[in-house]
Structure formats: C-alpha cells, structure tokens
Amino acid sequence: MQEPHQLKIYKFGGASVKDAAAIRNLQLIVREHSGPGPLLIVVSAMGKTTNALEDLFHLAHGGQEYTAPLAALRAFHLGVAAELGVADITLPTAPSIVELLEQLGDRLATITTGDYDKQYDQVVSFGELLATRIVAAALEAQWVDCRPLIRTDHTWREGRVDWPTTERSLRATLPPLLSNGPIVTQGFLGGTASGYTTTLGREGSDYTAAILAYCLGAQDVTIWKDVAGLLNADPKIFADTVRYPEISYQETIEMAYYGASVIHPKTIKPLAVRHIPLLVKSFVDPTAEGTKIHDCRHGLLAPAYIRKAAQCLISFSSKDLTFISEENLEVIFGALAQVRLKINLMQNSAISFSVCTDFSAYRLEKLLDLLREQFTIHYNTGLELYTIKNYDTASIRRIAQDRELLLEQRTRQTFQFVCRGSFNEVSA
C-alpha cells in the first residue's frame, strides 16, 4: 500500500468540466499525468451551473416560475452524460444522475419564504453533486459524498470548517478507499452535524482541495485552470501578463486576498501550515510547467495587478463633529460583522471613517438600518478597487493615470486605490 504522503490531489474547476469535450480532456490528464499513487479528485459544478442554480433558487424563493430553467439544467446534464456514454452507468455508492435531478426538483418544490441562505445551500450544492457523478462515471472512479466528511458550522453560504472532526472523519474514511483506486468528490460543499448541506463560499472548491490535503497529508495539490499558471495579472483584463514559475505562500495569499480570482483566498493557509506545495497548471497545455506555490525565497517579483469590481465605498462621520474614536469604530466594525460585509480597504480621518467593501444591496441596506441614527453615512457604488503589489512608478502610471481616485493608500509593497469606471487593456 502507498504511504499517505504520496497522495495527490487534483482539483478541476467549472471551466475544465464545462462540457463533454472538457471532461474527455480531464480523463486524459488523469490517465497521463497523475502517476501510480493514490489520487483524490475534487470537481466543481460544470461551467456556469452554480450561477444557473442561484437564479433557479432565487425564482423559487420568490414564488416565481422556474420550470423552463430547471428543464434546461436537466437537459444540459443529461446531454453531457449521454455524449460521454455514462447516462446509465450505476455506481455502488452514488445516486443516479436522474435521481439527483429529481432530488433537485423536489427541493425546489418545497422552498419556503423562510431562511434564504440555508435553503440556498440545499439547492446550489446540486451543481457539484451532478458534476462529480458524471465525472466519476466517466473515469470509472469511486464517488464520495464529501458532506458527511467535511464538517462545518451553520454559517450558511460560508461554512466554517470544524477541523478536528473533519480530519478525524477524512482519515478514517478515505485512505482505505484510496487504496482501491481514484476517488472523485465535490468541491465547495460541507455538512453540519445535523445533516444539512453547507457551501464554503463562491469559488470555494480550491479551498476544498486544501482542506483534504491538510487533513490527509497530501504530497501536493494541483489545480487545473484555463491559464498557464499564476500570472502577474488576470489576462482577461491586462495585456502582457507574465507567469510566476514559483512563488511563496505569503505572496500568493496576499494576491488572492486582494482579489486575484484564480485561487480562492482560503486555499493557501492550510497548505502552508503543512508545507504542501500547490501547483497551478493549465488543462489546455498539461505538460507545461505552470506555477509552484511553496516554501521558497525569491527576489522582487514583477508587479502584480489586481482588480476587484463591484465595490462600494462607505463613509461614516459623527453627527456632532466629534472625532472618530475607538468607541465609534467598535460600533461600525460590529455592524459590518453583523451584516457580513467584509472590509477590503479602510481609512480614517479626524471625523470620518471610510471602508471599501464588496457591494451587496441587501447587506448595505441592513448596515444603514443599524448605523444611520448614530452616523452621517455617504456611499458610492459601482466602484473598482485596484491593487498593485511590488509597485513602482511605472506600474502606478500604467493603471492610475488620468483616473479619479476616490481613496488611495500605499504601504512599502502595496499600492491600492478605489475609483469609478472600468479599466480593460484587452478586449473581453
């Protein structure tokens, strides 16, 4: 039997399983690149299925008609399964594709006007259940439901992992199965002690791969993407991007935190703690080198450019010209935490305090309700937050020149600003 440290974890995101051709490419990668040791494969929902499920859920929760989009989602998954020749393949521990689609229909039919976030998780999770079911059949691999294994609390849509319980369950369950052959399991999902499904936050499948690697002591994790590796900017926005062949956990965690969406920000810490390398590789060109994220020392890296869209800048000032004090800040931070608005950037002056957060109409309204009595509040929406890591004069000129900066901040390595409008060097 293989030693646990030889376990490899592969994570395939939505783009790499978006249709039957993509899943055939995945089969090829697994066959030709994974080697002889144990392999655990984490799969996200196919293409934009999570967005489609969010829309479906929203319609059902609002009491609106959803028959047509549900039928489209059903036809899409059955179509891909048929094209791959796996529609009728049964797997010992898994429900069939049709059964899963029926369970989804039943869930939607029983949605109530109650708890939005809790019911969201019970519905949106079907994207990963369906995708893994199809991929496991295509690979003739074992299908494992991760929800009883990855234990979270009841923080719907952003479940917080109970690490000791999760580690115990994973270690007791997966190694014997892995000795029989590859396992396919879901990214993005967890489960509560009372048996409810939770999700780990949008784009959280990378994080799942890290949870599994941490708990099982994996040799490494490979996330297969549609880009050549971790680049110094998103190539959909910026021209002339460069790939980092290797980069430290610290640099990567900051890039992900500031909004480099290629890696979910929670992914890095569990891997860094157990010194497990993270490889970012291209599923379009699997033999290419990619990026290795690990314990390493490197010189100054090329400036990294990161854009976070859909931002909101909120400024609070006291109503009677009193200074922004620790007591005031405590109230503001408490309210932000209560409505679950995360601060991306903050700045204070004598009588005013500003925060830049991701925009959510619902959460902003709740925040205003909590604080408008105590503070005068102004806000702007439709903004963008830019970060340049390892900046120099030329890099600042490149993206900040001729723009109206509503808020600006710099530290030794990082320059950030909030502004209106959109910046695109490459056509979408």
Ligand SMILES: Nc1ncnc2c1ncn2[C@@H]1O[C@H](COP(=O)(O)OP(=O)(O)O)[C@@H](O)[C@H]1O
């Ligand atoms: N610094 C970066 N390096 C590489 N890709 C990036 C970077 N920042 C953003 N991206 C974007 O991340 C995308 C891949 O991530 P994502 O779409 O989340 O993958 P998946 O959902 O398939 O796992 C790329 O297509 C690219 O547009």
Ligand SMILES: N[C@@H](CC(=O)OP(=O)(O)O)C(=O)O
């Ligand atoms: N399917 C989920 C989780 C995820 O991580 O997806 P992806 O790996 O495609 O980013 C989402 O879209 O949020």
